[in-house]
Amino acid sequence: MIITSAKPLEEILALLKDEDDIFIIGCNVCAAKLKTGGEPEVLEMIRQLEKSGKHVVGWALPTAACSVRSFDSLVQKNEKIKEARCILVMGCGSGVSTISSVTEVPVFGSNDTLSLGGSSEGKLLSGQCIMCGKCTIGEFGGICPKSRCPKELLNGPCGGAVDGMCEVNRENDCVWTLIYNRLKKIKRLDLLYTIHAPQEHIVD
Ligand code: SF4
Ligand code: SF4
Known part of the structure; x- marks a missing residue:
């Protein structure tokens, strides 16, 4: 959507x-x-x-x-x-x-x-994808850090999250906390060992 x-x-x-x-x-x-x-x-x-x-x-x-x-x-x-x-x-x-x-x-x-988003359970989900042209969302448990981490970090969190909330926008979950929890739940924490090469940065 x-x-x-x-x-x-x-x-x-x-x-x-x-x-x-x-x-x-x-x-x-x-x-x-x-x-x-x-x-x-x-x-x-x-x-x-x-x-x-x-x-x-x-x-x-x-x-x-x-x-x-x-x-x-x-x-x-x-x-x-x-x-x-x-x-x-x-x-x-x-x-x-x-x-x-x-x-x-x-x-x-x-x-x-x-943005490109969606909706589920009556909630609007904005900014779910920035259409980067090389979809790797499957390597992050179905949660895209390119679109949902303000720093677009691909290899783990910045370390600034407090109580699981993003240091850039305290109202948002840190997407890397969500990714970790999801990968743990689906027993795919091994995916965290994949090193992702830098990608073209899209400036807003
Ligand atoms: S990796 Fe993220 S930004 Fe790129 S196409 Fe997939 S969902 Fe969209
Ligand atoms: S706190 Fe999490 S979502 Fe926010 S910038 Fe850092 S890694 Fe990205």
Whole structure:
């Protein structure tokens, strides 16, 4: 799941500037789950934009904004898109890019894209993977230190954890404590003896 948060309305209006006759495209997967681009949020966005003096020509909710076959497939959902002078996508950056690739009119996004995460047991799990391109999560018991250790340490903890909490952010568990406990539980502490070579560091 791609984790997004909604931009403030003022920021969206500043982005749209003088654009009008807006068509809104939501996303019925990640953004709907996170309430940043499902049907209720799309309808609320229409209300807010019209209250701000903008004209919304229509809206559509494809299954995933990042997986759209063609402009015609959007027309099939709502032919009002043909009247649009711009499109506002309520999905992640990938959704905005995908819609941009099938239309000539300007495309804007209403969300900030934060990380690759997930959800389980009603809890949102953000920052679970930084898409490093060489997945070694299996060597860490299914818990990724590249994405979840602020120092991206691959060969053990920094030593600064207090009571199992990270020294960089005291509200987060030290991921290396989690990795150790998991490997112990699954009887794979032997994996801790693997030395991981430095990897390309991704600067935020
Ligand atoms: S190692 Fe971590 S950051 Fe890299 S692909 Fe696997 S889960 Fe994602
Ligand atoms: S305390 Fe743990 S999670 Fe935090 S920076 Fe150190 S090793 Fe990484």
